[in-house]
Amino acid sequence: MLRLVMPEAKTLRYSIEAISNLIDEGSFKISENGIYMRAMDPSRIAYIELQLSRDSFETIEVDEEVSVGLNLGELKKRFSAAKPSDYVEISMDKGFFVIRFKGKGTTTFKLPIIEIEEEDVPVPNLTFRANAKLRSSALKEGVKKVGIVSDTIKFILTREGVSMVGESDLGEVEFLLERGDEDLISLEVEEEAKASYTLSYIEDVVKATAASEVVSISLNTDHPLRMEFFISGDAGRMIFLLAPRIEQ
């Protein structure tokens, strides 16, 4: 028996959109504690972890933990077909992952479950000395503005605020959230930090902001970046790690 119900499709829809551009296929662990997935992108510079606890679901009936391998591109297409407000029910049927949306009529998708080579995804072990919590919409805004000028984004965390900087032959751009800005929820900086990252990876992952109100950003100078998106309060989270660009 496996049946999970979510009153609104948007959480799954937007979190899947965020990861499907980075990873082709994923193995989802489904148990009575919810849904869990982690993976590294093929170029091995990004790591993604998605946890949707049982509080994210209205109903959760799972007899035993299962691992379900799915093609994320296909999964994304199915969820894109749903309205964010659709009611979602997930079940399994003989080799198929069954997704049912109720909104305008009832749509049932059956998606083949694929076998995924069980790869030991190592968990990068990192500690950070600069942390900020901000509204996800502000992160999205900053990423968008940097993208106008550059394909690299530099995050700078100081005791005064968070800034996102882009530099290229076309000039420079800075998006700044000063301490006290209502979009900057908290800022803890033991040591100021800055590092640059490939923007396209972050553009992909900020799609999750549609399912998340708050994101925390952690950083050390020239070290990997950690972003944690909080989904529906504290019921779910998406953790994203990205290796920095090597400065010349």
Add this chain to the structure above:
Amino acid sequence: MIWAEKYRPKSLREIVGQRKAIEQAKSWIESWISGNPSKPAALFHGPPGCGKTATAYALARDYGLEYFELNASDKRNYSTLKSLALPSSISSSLFGERRRLIVLDEADNLNPREDSQATRGITLLLRSTRNPVVLTANKYWEVPREIRNHCLLIQFNKLKERDILSVLKRISSSEGLEVSEEVLMEIARRSLGDLRAAINDLQAVGSTGLDGLGYRDREENIFQALARIIKSNSMQSAKASTSGLDMTPDELLTWIEENSPRVMTDLRSIAEAYYYISRADQFLSRVTRRQYYGFWSYALELMTGGVALSKKEIKFSKFQSPRYVKEMASTAKFRRIRDSIASKISEKCHVSRRIALSEYLPYLSLMIKHGKSLSEFFDFTEEEVEYLRKWG
């Protein structure tokens, strides 16, 4: 586990017979670490099995670099290189502050005309990389010049028999093999300087004994492989059971087809198994028709995993060699006659031999069985016979 992997050198110290190449590789990587790389990439070239990739791997371990390999030839197009290798080449590792070592295997397998896009991608990669890149090739002159120009060429020598022998001795003692020195020397001699081949041979000899090589060994292997395939509970393990099996997928399919119904207990599973067998067979015929061996992989998955996952229960039964093969042998004479009939019809009637067999043969056979001529068979009237005589 394959010994060639199990005993893959973990440090440069374990690599035999390449002292000069290793010195060059070390000073190149040190130039990277000190921030002043002499060349963005190093091209390790030399004969197969002499330690090129092993050196790259050991180099990464000795200098604390993350090893990132891009080997499969299907990834060698411009867009993959751009989307996958390029971000990887300008980023440091996710694991702390380490750099990464990017390895592109078989850089001489780029056909300059067909893979000009790949060449362009690699050149771009070498121009922009901020991480050391190692390319490997058997023949450096077959690596496109645009790529070679960015590389430090490091030559690897063909290994000497005594180097190979020393590794074989080390492995056989740590595996507790009782193999005489003469056998090891024979393996080393036959390897022609290819250490990987020598280690594979040693493993084969070690698991079956020298007497076991040859036909008997093969028969034993297919029985073991069949048992493993049928017992598997996942696609992966079913397919893995065939690795090391020296048999074409076509042959393997006849064995699976013969034996699946013997060990499965209920009819539904047998039906399901045959469904996958027939799908596998379709792909095998596409292999022949399109001369595209990539379909072998689909056929293998269907015939191993498909069949393994069809079963519910299995009972003990002795595996048998395929009747198909025996029957083909016993019907050889009839088939020869049939084929010669087909060629004769085909010549006179201007049709293919296949059409001759499917369209003409049944009628001819009926006519001959009833001892009738053509006009008798079709029941033509005299008028009709006359018409036919004058026609055209």
